[in-house]
Amino acid sequence: MSWTLAITNQKGGVGKTTTAVNLAAALRDRDQRVLLVDMDPQGNATVSSGVDKPAVETSISEVLLDELSVDRALIRSEPAGYDLLPSTIDLAGTEFQLVTRIGREMKLRRALVPVMARYDFILIDCPPALNTLTINALVAANDVLIPVQCEYFALEGLSALLDTIEQVRLSLQPSLGIAGVLRTLYDSRNLLAQQVSDQLLAHFGAQVFSTVIPRNVRLAEAPSYGLPALFYDRQSSGAQAYDELARELIERARTRLAAGPKPASFR
Numbered sequence: 166m167s168w169t170l171a172i173t174n175q176k177g178g179v180g181k182t183t184t185a186v187n188l189a190a191a192l193r194d195r196d197q198r199v200l201l202v203d204m205d206p207q208g209n210a211t212v213s214s215g216v217d218k219p220a221v222e223t224s225i226s227e228v229l230l231d232e233l234s235v236d237r238a239l240i241r242s243e244p245a246g247y248d249l250l251p252s253t254i255d256l257a258g259t260e261f262q263l264v265t266r267i268g269r270e271m272k273l274r275r276a277l278v279p280v281m282a283r284y285d286f287i288l289i290d291c292p293p294a295l296n297t298l299t300i301n302a303l304v305a306a307n308d309v310l311i312p313v314q315c316e317y318f319a320l321e322g323l324s325a326l327l328d329t330i331e332q333v334r335l336s337l338q339p340s341l342g343i344a345g346v347l348r349t350l351y352d353s354r355n356l357l358a359q360q361v362s363d364q365l366l367a368h369f370g371a372q373v374f375s376t377v378i379p380r381n382v383r384l385a386e387a388p389s390y391g392l393p394a395l396f397y398d399r400q401s402s403g404a405q406a407y408d409e410l411a412r413e414l415i416e417r418a419r420t421r422l423a424a425g426p427k428p429a430s431f432r
């Protein structure tokens with residue numbers, strides 16, 4: 166059974182794409198079958214996966230517009246070995262085209278059905294907005310993974326995100342849950358970061374991953390080489406943290422998938 170996760174937070178720069186790419190690589194490195202779906206028109210996950218953007222001929226855009234099957238749009242991330250549904254800037258226009266389509270929120274979910282069984286994990290990198298693309302990701306997902314940068318204002322946007330998750334749950338995907346809250350860009354010397362981390366633990370409890378992603382320059386450098394950090398500097402604290410997150414997620418997957426579609430612990 167596969168576990169589909171939407172990596173989402175409408176705030177930009179919190180580490181969604183970094184998490185999507187490095188987690189995909191770390192899960193693959195642990196012999197999991199992984200598909201990474203780039204749902205951001207900026208295509209950062211596509212480039213960070215070692216794909217030359219101008220060379221992308223078919224992308225998630227055509228899939229969402231029912232012009233192409235997922236199979237025909239898939240490419241392999243060569244350095245890391247996971248499959249990728251790439252995006253290009255066309256996706257920005259696609260979002261507007263979708264507005265007039267019937268079932269516009271279900272497009273990704275429907276498209277993924279035929280390939281789902283081939284993967285253990287499907288990770289969806291979301292854009293920094295609560296728009297139709299993000300709703301598509303939430304509807305296609307079993308659960309959401311929420312990266313949070315431990316800084317001032319970090320918690321402010323979370324209630325809007327939780328409201329959106331609740332809306333999607335009520336109308337489109339009743340079993341949508343929270344796979345986990347991930348502390349990213351963490352600097353343990355920073356007192357404010359510790360305070361925000363404490364607030365997250367107080368509010369989300371066991372839903373917060375034990376793994377904390379440190380601020381690490383290797384994570385910021387790796388995309389310019391088209392590599393996940395694991396293949397750029399395996400020993401770096403960033404690469405090691407995402408490997409640890411992969412381990413924790415595989416553990417959670419066992420509980421999640423065994424518990425069936427609506428486990429209370431994921432609320």
Ligand code: ADP
Binds near residue numbers: 350378379
């Ligand atoms: P988002 O997808 O949420 O907008 P990104 O993953 O693109 O966020 O991260 C924003 C910026 O911060 C990028 O330049 C990225 O390389 C950098 N970054 C993300 N996580 C880390 C980290 N743990 N340590 C250092 N830099 C990071």
Ligand code: MG
Binds near residue numbers: 181182183205291
């Ligand atoms: Mg991003």
